[in-house]
Amino acid sequence: MNSRDRILQAAAENQPAQRDLPVIDFERLIRYDEPAVVFEQVLTKIGGQLIRVKSLEEVKRRFAGEDQEKFCIDAIDCTEEDRLKMKAWKATDLALLHTLYIRGSFGVAENSAVWVDELAMVNRLLPFICEHLFVVLEEKEIVPTMHHAYQKTDVSRTGFGSFIAGPSKTADIEQSLVIGAHGPRSLTIYLIENDSI
Amino acid sequence: MKVQDHAQAAAQFIKDEERTDWHDETLWFVRKKRDLAAHGIPEWEQLREWASQIKDHTLSNLSHYLESFEQKAIANGIRVHWAADGEEHNRIVHQIIADHDLKRIVKSKSMLTEECHLNEYLIQKGISVVDTDLGERIVQLRKEAPSHIVLPAIHLKKQDVSDTFHDFLDTEKGNNDPQYLTEAARQHLRDYFIASELAITGVNFAIAETGGFVVCTNEGNADMGAHKADVHIACMGIEKIIPKAEHLGVFLRLLARSATGQPVTTYSSHFHRPREGQEMHLVIVDNGRTRQLGRADFRNSLKCIRCAACFNTCPVYRRSGGHSYHTAVAGPIGSILNPNLDMKANADLPFASTLCGSCSNVCPVKIDIHEQLYKWRQVIVQAGYAPVSKKLGMEGMAAVLSSPALYHFSGKMGRTTLKYAPFLVNNGFNPWYKQRDMPAPPAESFGEWYQKNRS
Numbered sequence A: 001m002n003s004r005d006r007i008l009q010a011a012a013e014n015q016p017a018q019r020d021l022p023v024i025d026f027e028r029l030i031r032y033d034e035p036a037v038v039f040e041q042v043l044t045k046i047g048g049q050l051i052r053v054k055s056l057e058e059v060k061r062r063f064a065g066e067d068q069e070k071f072c073i074d075a076i077d078c079t080e081e082d083r084l085k086m087k088a089w090k091a092t093d094l095a096l097l098h099t100l101y102i103r104g105s106f107g108v109a110e111n112s113a114v115w116v117d118e119l120a121m122v123n124r125l126l127p128f129i130c131e132h133l134f135v136v137l138e139e140k141e142i143v144p145t146m147h148h149a150y151q152k153t154d155v156s157r158t159g160f161g162s163f164i165a166g167p168s169k170t171a172d173i174e175q176s177l178v179i180g181a182h183g184p185r186s187l188t189i190y191l192i193e194n195d196s197i
Numbered sequence B: 001m002k003v004q005d006h007a008q009a010a011a012q013f014i015k016d017e018e019r020t021d022w023h024d025e026t027l028w029f030v031r032k033k034r035d036l037a038a039h040g041i042p043e044w045e046q047l048r049e050w051a052s053q054i055k056d057h058t059l060s061n062l063s064h065y066l067e068s069f070e071q072k073a074i075a076n077g078i079r080v081h082w083a084a085d086g087e088e089h090n091r092i093v094h095q096i097i098a099d100h101d102l103k104r105i106v107k108s109k110s111m112l113t114e115e116c117h118l119n120e121y122l123i124q125k126g127i128s129v130v131d132t133d134l135g136e137r138i139v140q141l142r143k144e145a146p147s148h149i150v151l152p153a154i155h156l157k158k159q160d161v162s163d164t165f166h167d168f169l170d171t172e173k174g175n176n177d178p179q180y181l182t183e184a185a186r187q188h189l190r191d192y193f194i195a196s197e198l199a200i201t202g203v204n205f206a207i208a209e210t211g212g213f214v215v216c217t218n219e220g221n222a223d224m225g226a227h228k229a230d231v232h233i234a235c236m237g238i239e240k241i242i243p244k245a246e247h248l249g250v251f252l253r254l255l256a257r258s259a260t261g262q263p264v265t266t267y268s269s270h271f272h273r274p275r276e277g278q279e280m281h282l283v284i285v286d287n288g289r290t291r292q293l294g295r296a297d298f299r300n301s302l303k304c305i306r307c308a309a310c311f312n313t314c315p316v317y318r319r320s321g322g323h324s325y326h327t328a329v330a331g332p333i334g335s336i337l338n339p340n341l342d343m344k345a346n347a348d349l350p351f352a353s354t355l356c357g358s359c360s361n362v363c364p365v366k367i368d369i370h371e372q373l374y375k376w377r378q379v380i381v382q383a384g385y386a387p388v389s390k391k392l393g394m395e396g397m398a399a400v401l402s403s404p405a406l407y408h409f410s411g412k413m414g415r416t417t418l419k420y421a422p423f424l425v426n427n428g429f430n431p432w433y434k435q436r437d438m439p440a441p442p443a444e445s446f447g448e449w450y451q452k453n454r455s
């Protein structure tokens, strides 16, 4: 017998009698009157910042205003041609990536995480290798908790996706918090407000 | 291999009193951050209950979930391997590396690869791996082992890191600024990421329903490696399985809050398929886990999600340091897992506890940690492996507690001894004395007080 079959057999022999799965009762979960406000509070605490904007146009204007001397990528809406090009970029091409703008699918109030899937990031390296990450999020796409988050999407829809909460960080040296470990040194959420179109 | 047992190594650790105090206080501070985070969630206790029940359910259907996970993962284009023990795990990883003839290898934190001693194995084969988690890189450069599963370099002070970085990364001598040192590590490791050909990561959760796995980090190092390298190898123990993606809602809410008091880790990355042109491997490891599953008294330990809350709260861990446990996973949970791997070599560990129960109180998946420690002691004593110093103390204690007459006598004597001859208590027979200030004895024992006041 190979290891696979031996392990599966040993597991089958040794596993205890059937125990039932619990039902996650959403009535028991914390409620927020204003999820977007909580989202912003938590984000600020973990080293990110939030800027309220009226429209996607405003975000585009801001991108146009970024330092043109630096390597900046706007992955919010790009042509198929752009996407193919971006996909092919290697780490060596992206080593100097300064600023990245991408779209987040939805946010989570309790921990200020934003779901970004492979479709949005185009190239999996982008949101990790850039120095400064900007994520566009619609206010109406903020859910209260992670339980709600997993109801919003099928996480296997794209080959990769990540909940991103704040800039990369570490406290491995004497527990002193340092922002900017291996990933971005800053994270900004552009929140497109509800009553704007 | 082991040179000192826990008590001896702990004695070594606490010689530096200032450092011991710092270690103790820092971890207690992390524990308090955990409390604050937990108290922010009104349904916290309910979450722990759900987490515990999901894990119980999964363990009771483990073979089924492993099989369906494998099937889905293969359909996703992931190459799945099975390893009965650490040796086979290492062989598999080495084979993949050898097949591609790759040299530049980065690894993010994986307690499983520590448990299997993968790095040492690969070094023997002439292959070196760069650990990319900052704490792990620090200890790797110092040729030490991680002393904590979440905070690998918690036993070190910033001047130690500064000295190490001065030697290896050419940083300024005496610059102890964590910001400066972290930046130096960022630059140093970025070169390795950009050049890496193969990335090894751990796995926090594997989803049976979708055949994908989740890796959580704050630094982003697992992602930097996995998305750059042409080959990604993820290594997991069989107990990482959860039934459905929606269960991550429960576990991700608990994990970081229990570990560091953060609401969630910076990155909770869900890997389902290799990127175009990439090869993704998954090594599923048993290494004693199915045996533990068969031990009714100890199978609960397989519910562990490696948050280290039990470490941070443990009075013994905080004052003895992770290295005194001489195993990859230290702390209270390690003291339950390691005797299963090697009962004789790790016979001392279940005794490295006061059985105060604080670990069980904080555990996010409600493992009855202190009860299992107690049970291991019985098993170990029966098997004849009890550590000698503890055996004397324990047997004495058992005799005292089973005889009311002796209990009174011993209590009175204890108080007299403490008051008039403190050095007498400071002998090798009292394992609790070492570097601890004994509490001032009460003027009247509980027994005497009760005799006087019960009428």
Ligand code: SF4
Binding pocket: B258, B303, B304, B305, B306, B307, B308, B309, B310, B311, B333, B359, B362, B363, B364, B365, B366, B367, B369
């Ligand atoms: S035993 Fe519980 S508290 Fe300890 S590391 Fe595992 S999950 Fe965390």
